[in-house]
Amino acid sequence: MSLEDFNLLKLLANTIDILLVWYVIYRLIMVVRGTKAVQLLKGIFVILIVTVISDRFQLQTLNWMMEQVLLWGFLAVIIIFQPELRRALEQLGRGRFFSRTTNQEDQELEKMVESIVKATDYMAKRRIGALISIERETGMGDYIETGIPLQAKISSELLINIFIPNTPLHDGAVVLQKNQVAAAACYLPLSESPFISKELGTRHRAALGISEVTDSLTIVVSEETGAISLTKNGELHRDLKIDAFRELLSKEMLSQLKPKQASSTRWNWRGKKNG
Structure with missing residues (x-):
């Protein structure tokens, strides 16, 4: 083997090594996202910055304190992150740590969509106001903490009863996290956009507000008209019929399971006005 071939193989091995490390870090971030562990990670980052600054400016007492924190920090991290570490190990044991999805998760997601559609249809026909936000990639832990924790299995009956x-x-929003009703009576940020129709109430403004700061899907049932709306990425899809709503929700949540369906008819909040 020539020296050039050896260097090429070494470069390839180092590249694969780096990519694997980054992927493991990414999966670990996915495990802790949306939990209190994110705030703890921010605290650790602040400690590291303070350590560097104290060392740079020769702040001996502060630097000694930071060294003690880092010295015992490994044990503290294991204790503090015990739930997240256990969850990661469970996923690794099930072979899910490096997989994107499983058949069981796919079936649960389909049941979740059907439960939401059934509950939304029931409330729309009876003009029961509702606000349901579904967490996706961006964690909603801060908003979940403003409500009453439930951690209950998603069902149409539970959503209706709430x-x-x-x-x-x-009064407030229900936040769905994974396959659970994480909390009810949650406060969502109101959109401050000047282009929102004045006929839209607080629920619609909250749905738009949360869609502007997260990638969540948020469903609104109007108490006045029974109209169904859905927000995502700062867009408001208004006056959806139940079939169009099911199609749009399925397209967003089940896109990995089914071929992309034809885009459902949607109404932008700057356009058609109706309840």
């Missing part, structure tokens, strides 16, 4: 008027949880 939004029945004059019940303790009906």
Whole structure:
């Protein structure tokens, strides 16, 4: 083997090594995203910055404190991140750590879509106001913490019961995380866009607001008209019929399972006005 071939193989091995390390780091980030662990990671990052600054400017006392924190930090991280580490090990044991999805997850996602559609159809026919936000890639832990934690399995009956008027949880948003109802009565940020139609109420503004800061899907049922709307990426799809709503929701959530369907009819909030 020539020296040139040896260097090429070494370069290829180093490249694969780096890519594998980055992929493992990416998967670990996916495990902790949307949890309190994200805030703890930010705290660790701040500690590292303070350590570098104290060392650079010879702040001996502060530097000693940071060294002690880093010295015992490894043990503290294991204790603090115990739930996330356990979840990662469970996924690794099931062979899911390096896989994108499983048949079981696909079936759960399909059931989740059907439960949401069934509940939305029921509430729309009876003009029961509702606001349901579905977490996707961007974590919604901060908004979940503003509500009442439920951690319950998603079902159409539960969603309907939450939004029945004059019940303790009906005022606010329900946040769905993975295959669970994470919390109810959550506060979502209101959109401050000046282009929103004045006839739209607080629910629609909250749905648009959360879609502007996250990649979540948010469903709105109008209490006045029973109209169904869906927001994503700062766009509002209004007055959706139940079939169009099912198609749009399925397209967004089940795109990896089914061929892309024809785009459903949608109404932009700057366009058609109706309830």
